[in-house]
Amino acid sequence: MPMLRVKKLGIDTSQETVAFLSRRCMAYRAEEFLALARSEITSGGRRIVATLNVVDDPALLGHDELGLSLLAFRQLGVPEDSSAEIAQAAPPGSLDHVRAKIEGRELSREAYDAIVGDLAAHRYSKMEIAAFLIASARFTTAPEVLSLTQAMASVGSRLTWNSGGMVVDKHCIGGIPGNRTSMIVVPIVAAHGLLIPKTSSRAITSPAGTADTMEVLAKVDLGPDEMRKVVAEEHGCLVWGGHANLSPADDVLIAVERPLSIDMPEQMVASILSKKLAAGSTHLVLDLPVGPTAKLRDRLRFVTLRKLFEYISDKLGLQTVV
Numbered sequence: 001m002p003m004l005r006v007k008k009l010g011i012d013t014s015q016e017t018v019a020f021l022s023r024r025c026m027a028y029r030a031e032e033f034l035a036l037a038r039s040e041i042t043s044g045g046r047r048i049v050a051t052l053n054v055v056d057d058p059a060l061l062g063h064d065e066l067g068l069s070l071l072a073f074r075q076l077g078v079p080e081d082s083s084a085e086i087a088q089a090a091p092p093g094s095l096d097h098v099r100a101k102i103e104g105r106e107l108s109r110e111a112y113d114a115i116v117g118d119l120a121a122h123r124y125s126k127m128e129i130a131a132f133l134i135a136s137a138r139f140t141t142a143p144e145v146l147s148l149t150q151a152m153a154s155v156g157s158r159l160t161w162n163s164g165g166m167v168v169d170k171h172c173i174g175g176i177p178g179n180r181t182s183m184i185v186v187p188i189v190a191a192h193g194l195l196i197p198k199t200s201s202r203a204i205t206s207p208a209g210t211a212d213t214m215e216v217l218a219k220v221d222l223g224p225d226e227m228r229k230v231v232a233e234e235h236g237c238l239v240w241g242g243h244a245n246l247s248p249a250d251d252v253l254i255a256v257e258r259p260l261s262i263d264m265p266e267q268m269v270a271s272i273l274s275k276k277l278a279a280g281s282t283h284l285v286l287d288l289p290v291g292p293t294a295k296l297r298d299r300l301r302f303v304t305l306r307k308l309f310e311y312i313s314d315k316l317g318l319q320t321v322v
Helices: 070-076 095-102 109-120 126-139 142-154 182-191 210-214 224-234 248-260 265-278 299-316
Strands: 004-008 018-022 038-043 046-055 065-068 083-088 168-172 196-200 236-240 283-287 319-321
Touching: 004 070, 018 070, 038 070, 046 070, 065 070, 095 109, 095 126, 109 142, 109 248, 126 248, 126 265, 142 248, 142 265, 142 299, 168 182, 168 196, 168 265, 182 196, 182 210, 182 236, 196 210, 210 236, 224 236, 248 265, 265 299, 299 319
Parallel strands: 004 065, 018 046, 168 283, 196 236, 283 319
Antiparallel strands: 004 083, 018 065, 038 046, 038 083
16 A cells, blocks of 8 residues: 655644645545545554545645544554555445434443544544434433443543542533632632542533633643642642543533534433543532523423433432532
């Protein structure tokens, strides 16, 4: 197979793995790889799936180079100038389960394990992710939400703490401008000696999430080891869960939810509780604001969501107060 030289391009593509091929490429005909098609990239025994873009500017990419976005370069994990080859990627094997969900069928734990594994490996296009999200919102049952939550928590890092007791957490589903109680609660709880490794999300349907606001004051992009060090010294932290690689499939889903401004209840429960489980929390306080401009507009929606949170938490062994 013809080989190309890996080139790291300083392009931040957020949660999408993107590769770039020159239209003048001699090893491969760019026309054979339709722009925005999914391609499989192999180098040094490592393999990733990426969205392929074709480049016309020779100043950006040489004819014998394969450009990688920052995320793609980090995932492939090989040095620049390494030899790489590309091929058309086969559809993810779990896509049949997504089609079944679109048809309204109930999925098993094994099906959700397969879907989440492919999501975390960035094997899905944004179109396929959007189809899965919308289908799940229409048909997902409480046992399926449990399966999705467990599957999401099982992929990525799992934190453990040598506390010998409670590891506490607090979370708000958001949607209320200026609601930043976490930034007050976390230091108070930590000052009383309890462990509170607080992970927060970035904004989904609002201008700024808790992690975005905290980033004005301190670095929130901490990896698992940095997170452990801060908690060991201060008893608590307030970080962005995405960088700690906790439930990484969730961040892939959020990247599609954000531009669509959707934050569906079933996905919200799986998102929040999978990250709490992965962060090693044992006790959780959940804040669900209700009101005419909140995500939950009336008491009926509040009660429905509260029961779902309590059901999933109980099955996970996570003591939760809503």
